[in-house]
Amino acid sequence: MTRRRIASGKTRGKFYLRELKNDNTRNMARQLSIPKGTRDYAPDVMTKRNYIFDAIKEIFQRHGYMPLETPAMENLTTLLGKYGEEGDKLLYRILNSGDFLAAASNEELAGRNLLPLAGKICEKGLRYDLTVPLARFVVQHREELVFPFKRYQVQPVWRADRPQKGRYREFYQCDVDVVGSHSLLNEAELLQIIDEVYLRLGIRTRVLLNNRKILSGIADAIGCPGKLTEITTAIDKIDKIGREKVNAELVEKGVPATAVERLQPILLLEGNNDEKLERLQTTLRESPAGMKGIDETREILERARLAGVRAEIKLDLTLARGLSYYTGAIFEVKALDAEIGSITGGGRYDDLTGIFGMPGVPGVGISFGADRIFDVMTRLDLFPASSTTTTRFLFANFGEREARACLPLLRALREKGHNAELYPDADRLKKQLTYASRKAIPLVVILGEKELENGTVVVKDMNAGTQQEMPAGELENWNK
Amino acid sequence: MTRRRIASGKTRGKFYLRELKNDNTRNMARQLSIPKGTRDYAPDVMTKRNYIFDAIKEIFQRHGYMPLETPAMENLTTLLGKYGEEGDKLLYRILNSGDFLAAASNEELAGRNLLPLAGKICEKGLRYDLTVPLARFVVQHREELVFPFKRYQVQPVWRADRPQKGRYREFYQCDVDVVGSHSLLNEAELLQIIDEVYLRLGIRTRVLLNNRKILSGIADAIGCPGKLTEITTAIDKIDKIGREKVNAELVEKGVPATAVERLQPILLLEGNNDEKLERLQTTLRESPAGMKGIDETREILERARLAGVRAEIKLDLTLARGLSYYTGAIFEVKALDAEIGSITGGGRYDDLTGIFGMPGVPGVGISFGADRIFDVMTRLDLFPASSTTTTRFLFANFGEREARACLPLLRALREKGHNAELYPDADRLKKQLTYASRKAIPLVVILGEKELENGTVVVKDMNAGTQQEMPAGELENWNK
Numbered sequence: 007m008t009r010r011r012i013a014s015g016k017t018r019g020k021f022y023l024r025e026l027k028n029d030n031t032r033n034m035a036r037q038l039s040i041p042k043g044t045r046d047y048a049p050d051v052m053t054k055r056n057y058i059f060d061a062i063k064e065i066f067q068r069h070g071y072m073p074l075e076t077p078a079m080e081n082l083t084t085l086l087g088k089y090g091e092e093g094d095k096l097l098y099r100i101l102n103s104g105d106f107l108a109a110a111s112n113e114e115l116a117g118r119n120l121l122p123l124a125g126k127i128c129e130k131g132l133r134y135d136l137t138v139p140l141a142r143f144v145v146q147h148r149e150e151l152v153f154p155f156k157r158y159q160v161q162p163v164w165r166a167d168r169p170q171k172g173r174y175r176e177f178y179q180c181d182v183d184v185v186g187s188h189s190l191l192n193e194a195e196l197l198q199i200i201d202e203v204y205l206r207l208g209i210r211t212r213v214l215l216n217n218r219k220i221l222s223g224i225a226d227a228i229g230c231p232g233k234l235t236e237i238t239t240a241i242d243k244i245d246k247i248g249r250e251k252v253n254a255e256l257v258e259k260g261v262p263a264t265a266v267e268r269l270q271p272i273l274l275l276e277g278n279n280d281e282k283l284e285r286l287q288t289t290l291r292e293s294p295a296g297m298k299g300i301d302e303t304r305e306i307l308e309r310a311r312l313a314g315v316r317a318e319i320k321l322d323l324t325l326a327r328g329l330s331y332y333t334g335a336i337f338e339v340k341a342l343d344a345e346i347g348s349i350t351g352g353g354r355y356d357d358l359t360g361i362f363g364m365p366g367v368p369g370v371g372i373s374f375g376a377d378r379i380f381d382v383m384t385r386l387d388l389f390p391a392s393s394t395t396t397t398r399f400l401f402a403n404f405g406e407r408e409a410r411a412c413l414p415l416l417r418a419l420r421e422k423g424h425n426a427e428l429y430p431d432a433d434r435l436k437k438q439l440t441y442a443s444r445k446a447i448p449l450v451v452i453l454g455e456k457e458l459e460n461g462t463v464v465v466k467d468m469n470a471g472t473q474q475e476m477p478a479g480e481l482e483n484w485n486k
Numbered sequence: 487m488t489r490r491r492i493a494s495g496k497t498r499g500k501f502y503l504r505e506l507k508n509d510n511t512r513n514m515a516r517q518l519s520i521p522k523g524t525r526d527y528a529p530d531v532m533t534k535r536n537y538i539f540d541a542i543k544e545i546f547q548r549h550g551y552m553p554l555e556t557p558a559m560e561n562l563t564t565l566l567g568k569y570g571e572e573g574d575k576l577l578y579r580i581l582n583s584g585d586f587l588a589a590a591s592n593e594e595l596a597g598r599n600l601l602p603l604a605g606k607i608c609e610k611g612l613r614y615d616l617t618v619p620l621a622r623f624v625v626q627h628r629e630e631l632v633f634p635f636k637r638y639q640v641q642p643v644w645r646a647d648r649p650q651k652g653r654y655r656e657f658y659q660c661d662v663d664v665v666g667s668h669s670l671l672n673e674a675e676l677l678q679i680i681d682e683v684y685l686r687l688g689i690r691t692r693v694l695l696n697n698r699k700i701l702s703g704i705a706d707a708i709g710c711p712g713k714l715t716e717i718t719t720a721i722d723k724i725d726k727i728g729r730e731k732v733n734a735e736l737v738e739k740g741v742p743a744t745a746v747e748r749l750q751p752i753l754l755l756e757g758n759n760d761e762k763l764e765r766l767q768t769t770l771r772e773s774p775a776g777m778k779g780i781d782e783t784r785e786i787l788e789r790a791r792l793a794g795v796r797a798e799i800k801l802d803l804t805l806a807r808g809l810s811y812y813t814g815a816i817f818e819v820k821a822l823d824a825e826i827g828s829i830t831g832g833g834r835y836d837d838l839t840g841i842f843g844m845p846g847v848p849g850v851g852i853s854f855g856a857d858r859i860f861d862v863m864t865r866l867d868l869f870p871a872s873s874t875t876t877t878r879f880l881f882a883n884f885g886e887r888e889a890r891a892c893l894p895l896l897r898a899l900r901e902k903g904h905n906a907e908l909y910p911d912a913d914r915l916k917k918q919l920t921y922a923s924r925k926a927i928p929l930v931v932i933l934g935e936k937e938l939e940n941g942t943v944v945v946k947d948m949n950a951g952t953q954q955e956m957p958a959g960e961l962e963n964w965n966k
Contacts, residue, residue, distance in 0.1 A: 038626045038842055041559050041610050046623055049552030049637060056553065068900045070877040070907025072529030072925075073536065077656050078558060078612075078642065079521045079578075098559075099581040101608055103646040107598050115595040118587050128581055130521050132558075143526055146518045152924040154910055157529060162558065166583040176557050189910035191889060198897075312893040362518055397550040409671060413792040417678075420548045427550025430634055430669035444632040445552075 043167070043175030050394065050446075057393035058207065058379055059160055059180070065202045066158040066182050069195055074157040076139040078164075079130045086131075088138045088361060096165045099128035132164040136181045136373075137358075144185055145362040153186030160376075172377065183371025185358060190302060192370050193335045193354065194309035200339055200350055200372065201315045207379065208388045209349070210342040212318050216325040217303050218332050218353070220286065223296015224272055224323070227289055228265040236261060241273070242326035249273060272323060279307060279321045286323075299334075306335055331355045337372060344382045350374050399426035399484075400442045402435060404454045411478075412453055415463070418482035442468055451481065523647070523655030530874065530926075537873035538687065538859055539640055539660070545682045546638040546662050549675055554637040556619040558644075559610045566611075568618045568841060576645045579608035612644040616661045616853075617838075624665055625842040633666030652857065663851030665838060670782060672850050673815045673834065674789035680819055680830055680852065681795045687859065688868045690822040691829070692798045696805040697783050698812050698833070700766065703776015704752055704803070707769055708745040716741060721753070722806035729753060752803060759787060759801045766803075779814075786815055811835045817852060824862045830854050879906040879964075880927045882918045884934045891958075892933055895943070898962035922948055931961065 040046060047055060063073070079100060086094055102108075107115070110126040117123075133139050136159045144155060160180045169175055182199065184192045197213060204211045218238075225234045236259040240252045249270075256266050272289060275282050283300055290296030303321060310319060327336045334354030341349055352372030359367045383389055399419055401412045412428050419426045429438045442450050452464040452473075463481055466473040520526060527535060543553070559580060566574055582588075587595070590606040597603075613619050616639045624635060640660045649655055662679065664672045677693060684691045698718075705714045716739040720732045729750075736746050752769060755762050763780055770776030783801060790799060807816045814834030821829055832852030839847045863869055879899055881892045892908050899906045909918045922930050932944040932953075943961055946953040 038564070038622055039561065040557050040564075040622075040626075041561060044557035044559060046557070046627075047553075047555040048627070049554055052553040052555055067876050068903075068905050070880075070905060070925075072876050073527075073532040074529055075527040075532055077520050077524035077526070078644070079524060079656065081519065081521060084518070084520075095583075098583075100612075101579040101581055101604060103575075103578075105600060106604070107600065112596065115598075116592065118595075120585060120587065124581060124586070132580075142518055142520075146520075147526075147528070152921055154921075156907070164558070176559065184910065187910040189883075191883075191908060191910045194893075195908075195910075202900075309890070309893065312890055314894065314897045396547050396552050400550075403669075403671075410789070410792055413674075413789065414794065417794045420682075423548075425548050425550060427636070428671060428675075430664070430667040430671045430675075441632055441634075445550075 041175065043169030043173075045174065045176070049396075053396060054383070054389050054393055055376065055380060057389060058376060058383070059178075061206045062180055062203055062374055063158065063160065065199055065206065068202075069156075069199055071156045071158045071182050071184075074140070074143065074159045075161060076133065076136075076143055076159070078132055078162075080133050080139060080142070082125070082129060082131045084142050085134060085138060089134055093134060096167055097134055098132040098164045098166055099124055100130040100132070102127055102129055133161075134165055135163050136161060136179045137183075137371075138361075140181070140183060140185070141359045141362055144367065145359045145364045148364060154192075155185040156183075157185075158182040172381075174377070178376045180374040180376050181371060182373075183369055185369040186367055188368050190305045190335075191309060193306045194313055194315075196337070196352065196370065196372050197306070197310040197315050197317075197319065198313050200337070201317045203350075203374065204317065204339070207383060209379070209382055209386070211349070212320055212340050212342055214322040214325045214338045214340065214348075215303065215306070215319050216322055216336050217299040218334055218336060219295045219299030219302065220290070220323065221299075221326060223286075223290035223293035223299055224269065226293035226296060227272075228268040230261055230265045233259070233261050233265075237269075238326040241324050244273070244324045275323060279303075279319070282321050282323070302334060327351060327353060331357070333357070335370070341382045344385050346378055346382060348375070349378045349382060395446050395448065397425045397427050397445060397447045399424060399449050399451055400438070400445075400447045401426070401428040401451045401453065402438045403429040403432045405432045408453050408455065408458055411458055412451070415451070415453070415478060415481055419484070422482055424484070439468075449484075453478070521655065523649030523653075525654065525656070529876075533876060534863070534869050534873055535856065535860060537869065538856060538863070539658075541686045542660055542683055542854055543638065543640065545679055545686065548682070549636075549679055551636045551638045551662050551664075554620070554623065554639045555641060556613065556616075556623055556639070558612055558642075560613050560619060560622070562605070562609055562611045564622050565614060565618060569614055573614065576647055577614055578612040578644045578646055579604055580610040580612070582607055582609055613641075614645055615643050616641060616659045617663075617851075618841075620661070620663060620665070621839045621842055624847065625839045625844045628844060634672075635665040636663075637665075638662040652861075654857070658856045660854040660856050661851060662853075663849055665849040666847055668848050670785050670815075671789060673782075673786045674793055674795075676817070676832065676850065676852050677786070677790040677795050677797075677799065678793050680817070681797045683830075683854065684797065684819070687863060689829070689859070689862055689866070691819050692800055692822055694802040694805045694818045694820065694828075695783065695786070695799050696802055696816050697779035698814055698816060699775045699779030699782065700770070700803065701779075701806060703766075703770035703773035703779055704749065706773035706776060707752075708748040710741055710745045713739070713741050713745075717749075718806040721804050724753070724804040755803060759783075759799070762801050762803070782814060807831060807833060811837070813837070815850070821862045824865050826858055826862060828855070829858045829862060875926050875928065877905045877907050877925060877927045879904060879929045879931055880918070880922045880925075881906070881908040881931045881933065882915060883909040883912045885912045888933050888935065888938055891938055892931070895931070895933070895958060895961055899964070902962055904964070919948075929964075933958070 085097055106127045110123060114123055160178060162176050162178050164176050167173060167175060200213060221238055222234055225231050225237050240255045244252050253266050257263060275285060283304060286300055307319060325336060325338055332353040333356040336353035337351060338348040339350035350372055354370040356368045357366055358369045401416060403409050409428060416426050416428055429441060439450060448468050450466040450468060452466060457463055461478055462475050463478045464473050464475045565577055586607045590603060594603055638661065640658060642656050642658050644656050647653060647655060680693060701718055702714055705711050705717050720735045724732050733746050737743060755765060763784060766780055787799060805816060805818055812833040813836040816833035817831060818828040819830035830852055834850040836848045837846055838849045881896060883889050889908060896906050896908055909921060919930060928948050930946040930948060932946060937943055941958055942955050943958045944953050944955045
């Protein structure tokens with residue numbers, strides 16, 4: 007009876023697929039899709055992603071950071087107004103349950119005034135990043151938390167952005183922050199984390215470092231202290247659009263031509279970090295903010311050196327990072343061997359929780375770009391074989407009696423920590439070997455009628471193409 | 487300058503909190519909340535949850551199951567109609583971006599007809615379980631997948647249910663399924679997985695086993711083959727409402743009193759599994775389905791025994807499981823030492839993907855209830871110390887010079903695989919020790935002025951209350 011079931015299972019599987027192709031349900035199956043800008047992570051991708059996430063999380067924990075998770079849905083009162091007008095439009099809103107029109111008057115419905123109406127029919131939204139939920143969490147739990155609060159958070163975020171190459175509507179952020187400490191040791195620690203993560207993953211990097219206080223000092227020094235936002239926004243684009251266009255934008259934004267001219271030697275500053283800081287110390291000598299920024303940068307570099315950071319850290323005065331909430335050091339990491347945007351970025355903000363009525367709590371943090379790291383590692387072929395294999399031993403299935411003899415052997419291997427599986431159906435061997443090679447399983451164990459009689463197994467090495475017979479009881483000691 | 491910043495950081499931290507309490511922003515902070523039925527997982531909870539998830543995932547992989555993740559948002563066409571009318575109402579719908587009213591006519595808006603209107607303004611919804619996304623994934627990728635497809639998936643799902651004790655609107659499911667194989671070896675493997683997971687977590691369990699075909703056979707045997715759904719739905723409640731009420735419900739649902747009477751000896755069947763199966767074989771002898779169910783159960787039990795399953799597996803004829811898509815074996819796991827519902831459940835379904843136009847693909851799977859497992863482990867105090875500790879060494883901070891001397895020691899410890907951190911600010915020692923004890927850090931390293939001079943460190947054991955001085959260079963060899 008069992009054999010019949012196994013056999014019918016085998017034929018059925020093929021039959022269905024063929025049937026599907028000649029069937030009007032085929033169109034239904036063909037139309038299946040997932041929302042634009044979202045992705046399924048199939049097992050081969052998932053194991054690689056987990057390899058990245060596991061490395062990053064382990065290193066976060068090695069430095070005393072602890073995991074936090076917050077709900078996918080936040081109240082819209084928490085989210086709205088935190089990402090600018092543009093950001094508000096990109097929030098995914100959740101329709102209220104039950105009578106979602108209850109709060110909307112007939113006039114409002116007839117008026118089709120979208121934003122106010124959305125506010126009436128939706129109270130919740132999907133989280134847009136991990137920073138606002140962190141701020142909300144810290145304020146909400148300020149009495150129970152122990153500060154400095156060192157947390158990491160690896161969760162998806164959602165943005166109703168136009169999907170395009172490398173930009174998704176659902177993607178993972180991978181943030182690490184310390185909240186409640188002004189010490190520059192934190193900045194040095196984040197540089198260490200960057201260094202250790204990329205050393206582990208095998209990606210050669212350059213870390214770009216700047217400081218908002220230096221940018222402030224530059225605005226002071228060129229006589230435009232009121233134009234800091236315009237200046238940082240413009241220089242932030244220097245990599246993308248070039249210096250000429252940045253200058254044009256500055257003039258357009260109301261920065262006097264003389265000031266733009268005085269900015270040029272600073273943007274063009276050459277030399278190593280010490281030389282740049284030396285020159286800046288002269289240029290910014292009248293600006294207390296600028297001088298503080300120089301001091302901070304020196305200290306961070308010195309402490310990173312003492313902590314043994316191996317990656318090159320380069321002071322880059324054109325690094326500005328768009329977000330206006332940064333107040334001190336800012337970081338960005340570039341992969342040396344792949345043309346791609348920054349793979350990690352972050353900085354110090356001195357008022358994370360002010361938006362929620364708890365002003366002045368300082369923090370510093372960085373975010374690892376999982377998708378870009380994945381792309382770099384794929385392009386440079388950096389995933390080790392271990393990150394793409396999950397099962398080590400596949401036991402081929404030659405029928406009921408042989409399969410039963412496999413069960414204790416499987417158990418013994420698993421108890422020794424090996425991942426092992428028995429092909430569940432007595433399909434023809436070729437199909438079972440295809441299964442092994444498609445799943446990248448390196449070893450296939452053959453226990454057929456002959457081996458059953460002899461008390462042996464044959465282990466087939468799928469990569470080398472070799473095979474070796476041994477007593478069944480010795481298989482559990484396999485350690486190649 | 488640094489010292490001043492460190493010092494001001496210290497006082498500021500306290501100042502803010504005090505200020506907050508006397509300030510009108512206090513109300514704002516107090517009002518912060520997350521949506522009803524959702525949860526923040528703070529670090530102490532997260533580390534315990536991760537301990538559970540890591541154990542489960544490792545055991546899934548040990549048996550050849552691979553990770554899959556699907557998007558939080560699915561098209562509503564994928565989700566609607568899959569969970570019954572009640573389920574459709576519990577789906578969270580995402581408001582379309584941009585002009586979400588574009589497809590809704592003035593008449594429709596004025597008519598306030600909720601369901602059709604929701605269909606016009608929302609195209610996407612949040613996933614409700616992991617089974618429908620699995621079916622959608624399998625059909626969509628049927629040409630690339632290798633069958634049998636063994637996958638696990640650990641992700642949150644969302645249901646607009648009324649929140650109550652132990653029922654949440656966002657919660658994790660932890661599913662493991664094999665798709666495309668009829669072999670009963672799969673059922674035996676899932677029993678092994680259950681056994682290994684709970685052995686690892688230290689929860690003593692009893693596994694309840696039944697088979698839909700046996701239930702079918704029972705319906706045949708009592709002369710009511712057309713009433714299978716009513717019978718399973720009623721018997722499913724026997725644990726909660728008792729046999730009397732089940733009988734009343736059966737009569738109410740149109741099962742003749744004579745049939746209900748004939749059902750009683752079957753429900754009351756006593757003895758061990760073999761005895762029960764023996765008796766059933768007589769009772770169900772006229773029902774081919776019933777006889778097949780008995781055969782399957784015997785085979786599953788025999789194979790689980792050969793595979794070394796240690797947990798008690800009990801044939802329970804009153805186990806029915808509500809979901810109508812089960813067609814073969816069904817499982818449920820109870821914790822022996824805690825009063826709580828089932829902590830794992832599942833079964834075989836022979837038409838997972840028919841809803842998406844690919845009929846007859848068989849599968850079998852189970853789902854681990856992470857929240858209930860967490861509750862059981864908390865009540866029985868089963869979390870090992872290692873699951874609640876992340877940092878092993880906290881270096882106290884006595885000022886800039888001492889802190890700098892800590893950096894190479896920290897690095898050496900981390901390179902040996904220890905989690906270690908330096909308290910970032912030179913706060914008073916008492917505060918730093920409180921930090922260590924709140925974070926459950928077992929060892930505090932003291933490197934003050936005296937130790938700096940002597941080239942030593944003092945290691946304070948927070949649990950034992952003891953301390954020991956040693957040369958600084960020897961700390962990295964710590965292995966207690």
